[in-house]
Amino acid sequence: MTQKHNISYLDYNSTTPIDSRVLDAMLPFLKNSFGNSSSTHHFGQIINESVTQARSQVAHFINSESSEIIFTSGATEAVNLAIKGVAESYKIKGNHIITVSTEHKAVLDTCKDLERKGFEVTFLPVKENGLLSLDLLEESIRTDTILVSVMFVNNETGVIQPVKKIAEIAHEKGALFMTDATQAVGKIEVDVRDLGIDLLCFSGHKMYAPKGVGALFVRKSDKRVNLTSQTHGGGHEIGLRSGTLNVPGIIALAKACEISSQEMKRNRKIISDLRNTLEYELLKIPNTSLNGDLTKRIYNTTNICFKGQDANVLIGRMKNIAVSNGSACSSAVFEPSHVLKSMGLIDDDALASLRFSLGKYNTIEDVKLVVEKIKKLTEPQ
Incomplete structure (x- = not known):
């Protein structure tokens, strides 16, 4: 879907x-x-x-x-x-x-x-x-x-x-x-x-x-x-x-x-499993790290630093995939995420980070496609 x-x-x-x-x-x-x-x-x-x-x-x-x-x-x-x-x-x-x-x-x-x-x-x-x-x-x-x-x-x-x-x-x-x-x-x-x-x-x-x-x-x-x-x-x-x-x-x-009150628990289980699979596979890529606390976080979101990469370039090369390098409300301003910088990331690492946020219409096919594409884009040339 x-x-x-x-x-x-x-x-x-x-x-x-x-x-x-x-x-x-x-x-x-x-x-x-x-x-x-x-x-x-x-x-x-x-x-x-x-x-x-x-x-x-x-x-x-x-x-x-x-x-x-x-x-x-x-x-x-x-x-x-x-x-x-x-x-x-x-x-x-x-x-x-x-x-x-x-x-x-x-x-x-x-x-x-x-x-x-x-x-x-x-x-x-x-x-x-x-x-x-x-x-x-x-x-x-x-x-x-x-x-x-x-x-x-x-x-x-x-x-x-x-x-x-x-x-x-x-x-x-x-x-x-x-x-x-x-x-x-x-x-x-x-x-x-x-x-x-x-x-x-x-x-x-x-x-x-x-x-x-x-x-x-x-x-x-x-x-x-x-x-x-x-x-x-x-x-x-x-x-x-x-x-x-x-x-x-x-x-x-x-x-x-x-609808949320009726389906929240079911959605949480499904989305959490998808997020965890996505995160597990992406963190296998060399020079990657998780931004934010491992446990005290919402189940649909992961923010990963792909050290040495340019997040905007990655996003631009993924024509059929929608992910983010920060808040959509700030996307008109090309600068490192104030959130990640506040957490101690240097500019280069903040600019190399991508946010993946999943929802109830995502499928395992979405996850597989994203993992495959990012692995290909981050391979040493």
Whole structure:
């Protein structure tokens, strides 16, 4: 199924194909049920009921209340709303924010924008395996720290941070905890109550829904989290995100959550086996090494350094294979991965690294093709 148009697609962390069941669920809202869910007429209210049901499905998927789900255009918008919203709401308490050097650019660039506006941001380093030092985090939190933002699963290496423990440390020090869970939601169980998360962001297009829809979880129970709206004009989404709702996208996101809840365990076993086979075979190639922790990582991702190679050249020569040399959101900028450099890789090794991210439509044939092609391309000439 992944080899449509003769392409073996191993770039699921960048984006996923739409599940046909998700497409079927959203199509009626692109055709006959096209109304505005905010309209007061009967047609609009019927559609609003579908949005309400979808919100409940998404909330149930991460164990939150429906009123705690804010629909957005994706994780990047959710990240901006969360970080800037907290900064503006809590600036009387303090102006210090903590994040990590290996975060997605959505978090890093948002924090840098706040620095230009007078906020102080600490960008914590990571260890060679990509994990954050909890002792360093604890030492870095100050009385004026208002937010700690740490990515759940890294998009380039798949490294999983201990978010539950991080949340505990942040709360003990009186700070809020936010996580960009874009690469976690839909792949592994995410329970915002159990994990103690205050703010959580994710996108539909990483979990077999279309691009252009995502969500922000904003905790309201137990610990009140206040955000200042960043988009004005209509007061939609309890005043936090104005704009006519993307009803087809919202319906699609809810369906994707429903499917994930039913198939996550099965997908995990199949995808994990494929990833492990791929990784085992590729690491047989001379001068290769794994980037990131061997065990504390998501099951669909492997990031491998092919020392002495140029990742961009390899990608360009694999016309029928889709893999990545980093985040798709940064691919317009030709420079070493900031994630890998933060983990201590020199520029040449970072530029020689490839990310392989698998999904539920991959097959063993995809794996065999990729291994065969890369072995051929990396053979000494």
